[in-house]
Amino acid sequence: MSEHFDVHGGARLTGEVEVVGAKNSVLKLMAAALLAEGTTTITNCPRILDVPLMADVLRSVGCHVEIDDDVVRITTPAELSHEASSGAMSKLRASVCVLGPLVGKLKKAVVALPGGDAIGSRPLDMHQNGLRKLGATSAIEHGCVVAQAEGLHGAQIWLDFPSVGATENILMAAVLAEGTTVIDNAAREPEIADIAAMLGEMGAKISGAGTSTLTVEGVAELKPTEHRVIGDRIVGATWAFAAAMTRGDVTVTGVDPHHLELVLEKLRLAGAEVTTYDGKGFRVRQPERPQSVDFVTLPYPGFATDLQPFAVALSSVSDGTSMITENVYEARFRFIEEMVRLGADARTDGHHAVVRGVEQLSSAPVWASDIRAGAGLVLAGLCADGITEVWDVFHIDRGYPHFVENLNRLGARIDRVGTSGPEGG
Ligand code: EPZ
Numbered sequence: 001m002s003e004h005f006d007v008h009g010g011a012r013l014t015g016e017v018e019v020v021g022a023k024n025s026v027l028k029l030m031a032a033a034l035l036a037e038g039t040t041t042i043t044n045c046p047r048i049l050d051v052p053l054m055a056d057v058l059r060s061v062g063c064h065v066e067i068d069d070d071v072v073r074i075t076t077p078a079e080l081s082h083e084a085s086s087g088a089m090s091k092l093r094a095s096v097c098v099l100g101p102l103v104g105k106l107k108k109a110v111v112a113l114p115g116g117d118a119i120g121s122r123p124l125d126m127h128q129n130g131l132r133k134l135g136a137t138s139a140i141e142h143g144c145v146v147a148q149a150e151g152l153h154g155a156q157i158w159l160d161f162p163s164v165g166a167t168e169n170i171l172m173a174a175v176l177a178e179g180t181t182v183i184d185n186a187a188r189e190p191e192i193a194d195i196a197a198m199l200g201e202m203g204a205k206i207s208g209a210g211t212s213t214l215t216v217e218g219v220a221e222l223k224p225t226e227h228r229v230i231g232d233r234i235v236g237a238t239w240a241f242a243a244a245m246t247r248g249d250v251t252v253t254g255v256d257p258h259h260l261e262l263v264l265e266k267l268r269l270a271g272a273e274v275t276t277y278d279g280k281g282f283r284v285r286q287p288e289r290p291q292s293v294d295f296v297t298l299p300y301p302g303f304a305t306d307l308q309p310f311a312v313a314l315s316s317v318s319d320g321t322s323m324i325t326e327n328v329y330e331a332r333f334r335f336i337e338e339m340v341r342l343g344a345d346a347r348t349d350g351h352h353a354v355v356r357g358v359e360q361l362s363s364a365p366v367w368a369s370d371i372r373a374g375a376g377l378v379l380a381g382l383c384a385d386g387i388t389e390v391w392d393v394f395h396i397d398r399g400y401p402h403f404v405e406n407l408n409r410l411g412a413r414i415d416r417v418g419t420s421g422p423e424g425g
Contacts, residue, residue, distance in 0.1 A: 003418035005404060007381030007388040009363055013248035013410040019236045019255040019281075020046045020070060021229030023399050025191040027054045027094035028168050029198050029227060030065075033074035034058070034101035035172065036202050038224035042072045045229060047401040049394065056088035057095045061102070076224070083110040085144070090115040093165070099127060099145055100169030103136055104176040107149045113140070117370035117395075119305075120329035126163050130170035133157045134177055154179030154218060162187040162212065162299045168195060175204040177218040186214040189300040190230060190259045198227040231255035234306045234372070235400060236282075237263045241310035242379050242407070243284040244272050245317055250410060253281035262303055266311075269293045270318065292320030292357055297327050309335045309376030315355035316344035317383045324353045335373035338366040342380050342388065365389040371399035378403070382412055 021044040031054070033040035045051055051072065055065040061084050064075040082102050089095040093116025102109035116122070124145060128138040133156075136149035154177055159166055167187040172195075174181035186192070188210055196209030202225050205217035236255035243250035244267050257264060257276035264274045264282060270290040275283040295311040297303050303311070305328035315322035316339055326332050333348045340346060343362040346355040363386030368374025374396040381388030390396075393416070396403055404414045 002391060003393050003416060004389050004391040005378060005393050006415040006417055007378055007390060008413035009382060009384040009386055009388065011246055011382045011412040013242050013246045013250050013382070013407070013412060015410045016251040016253065017239050017406050017410060018253050019231045019239070020044055020401060022046075022191055022194070022232035022234070023048055023050055024094070024164070024189075024234070025194045026051060026072070026229045027092070028097045028191065028195050029229060030054045030058060030072060030074060031097040031101050032172055032195060032198060032202070033224070034061070034063070034076055034080065034098060035105055035175065035199070036222040036224045037076050037078050039073055039075045040224040041226040042074070043070065043226065043228045045070045045072050046232065049398045050092055050094065053088040053092045054094060057084055057092070057098060060084055061098065080106060082106045082108045085110070085112045092116055093122065096124065096127070096145070096165060097168055097172070099147065100131070100172035103131055103147045103149060104152065104173040107152065109145070109147045111145045113143055113145065118331070119370055120331040126159055126161070126166035127169045130157050130159070130166055130183070131173060134170070134173055134181065152177035152218075154181040154216070157181065157183050159183065159185040161185070164189055164192065167192055167214065171196065171206070171214060171216060172199070174216040174218065175199055175206070175222065179218055181216040181218070183214040183216075184212065186212050187299060188212055190233060190256070194230045198225060201225040201227060233259040234304065236260060237304070237307050238310060238375055238400070240264065240267055240282070240284045241307070241314055242382070244270055244286045244290050245314050245379055246382050247286045247289065248410070249283070249285040251281065251283040255281060257282040262301060263307060266293050266295065266303065270314065290314055290318040292318040292322040294323045296325040299328070305329055305332060306372050308332055309372045310379065312336060312339060312346065312353060312355055313376045313380045315357060316346060316361060316380060318357035321354060321356045324355065326351045326353070334369050335376060338369070338373070338377055339380060341366050342377075342384055344380070360385055362386065363388040365391065368392045368395040371395050375400060375403070378407070378414065
């Protein structure tokens with residue numbers, strides 16, 4: 001029997017919460033360690049299920065990986081295997097990010113197709129096209145991406161869509177290619193800039209990180225380094241939405257508010273008082289019932305698709321009607337079916353959702369279908385009368401360190417019921 005959370009409704013969250021390193025950066029930084037023989041140390045790592053899963057992927061190609069609290073040490077041997085096939089691959093989308101480093105370092109790779117959140121089709125065509133442009137062959141065979149190259153050379157690469165994963169894989173292959181690579185329409189997420197910063201510390205020559213044009217001058221060799229992961233903006237924003245939904249007053253530290261400018265602006269439109277502390281954090285205080293706001297998900301610096309479930313949850317208790325448009329993943333509105341169980345007045349039509357706010361949601365048993373949907377259901381449960389049971393919480397543990405502990409410290413009442421989780425709630 002899987003675990004569930006009992007979420008007691010009627011909480012008003014107040015206090016301070018610290019955010020640690022970003023899941024969507026640390027996993028790629030761990031993959032980048034494959035590019036340099038020796039020990040790479042990554043600090044400020046989140047205590048989430050995905051980190052040991054990624055460690056297993058790296059062990060499957062011959063690395064030695066130590067996880068010591070919030071520090072991960074990866075020792076890459078001289079002899080690496082090009083076949084990444086651990087069972088962990090099927091649980092983790094980010095595992096595909098060993099493809100670029102293996103092709104970059106070994107000129108060949110066999111990487112099992114990744115798993116991860118079921119939020120829509122997640123093809124790898126842009127990853128493969130980018131590697132082909134660098135001179136590799138690439139095909140899907142027997143459930144694996146198989147790539148091979150005599151040598152890699154610089155290229156001009158246009159992405160059809162600013163894919164985060166494709167930008168990262170191409171970048172991590174191009175750093176050891178001969179000549180100059182330009183990735184146009186590249187992803188601009190802060191996590192990309194964090195990976196480029198670590199690669200730069202390892203000796204790579206990269207410019208334009210965080211813009212839509214990334215330029216990479218290939219080098220012959222990279223060296224291991226020590227790098228601190230940037231704060232997790234998606235977790236930081238989760239606390240911001242939690243404060244707004246519960247009419248609370250929460251100060252969030254450890255995340256750069258510049259990475260959340262549009263999100264915080266949306267919360268101001270919903271009636272929140274938002275104060276930012278340069279580079280360090282922000283405070284969200286919601287004195288009245290939130291006002292309805294519309295949201296449109298887009299690649300960074302647009303409103304992140306990973307925050308869409310929180311936009312729906314906030315809209316479900318706001319005063320008025322909101323339109324939420326999902327432009328990145330076609331199946332990410334599955335979450336709404338569970339919100340309707342909680343009494344939300346919400347319906348979808350293609351990639352639009354219309355949500356009419358209600359005074360109060362009503363508790364019910366609901367199921368998490370992915371990381372963000374799970375966290376969104378917990379926040380909705382805080383705004384419901386009665387006790388909401390949120391099931392399949394392993395999804396939440398994949399992306400949120402000490403989730404229940406942090407919420408209870410802010411004044412919520414949530415119990416983890418069933419076999420103990422990674423951190424015992
Ligand atoms: C990353 O996924 C994040 N995951 C996702 O966060 C996030 O939702 C996503 O970026 C968008 O911001 C990690 O970093 C581990 P994409 P990724 O490649 O790299 C299409 C979470 O909750 N596409 O930018 O897989 C794709 O289908 C997770 O933490 C192609 O068509 O995202 C999608 O519609 C969920 N072909 C869109 O692009 C390709 O070759 C964006 O995907 C690649 C992508």
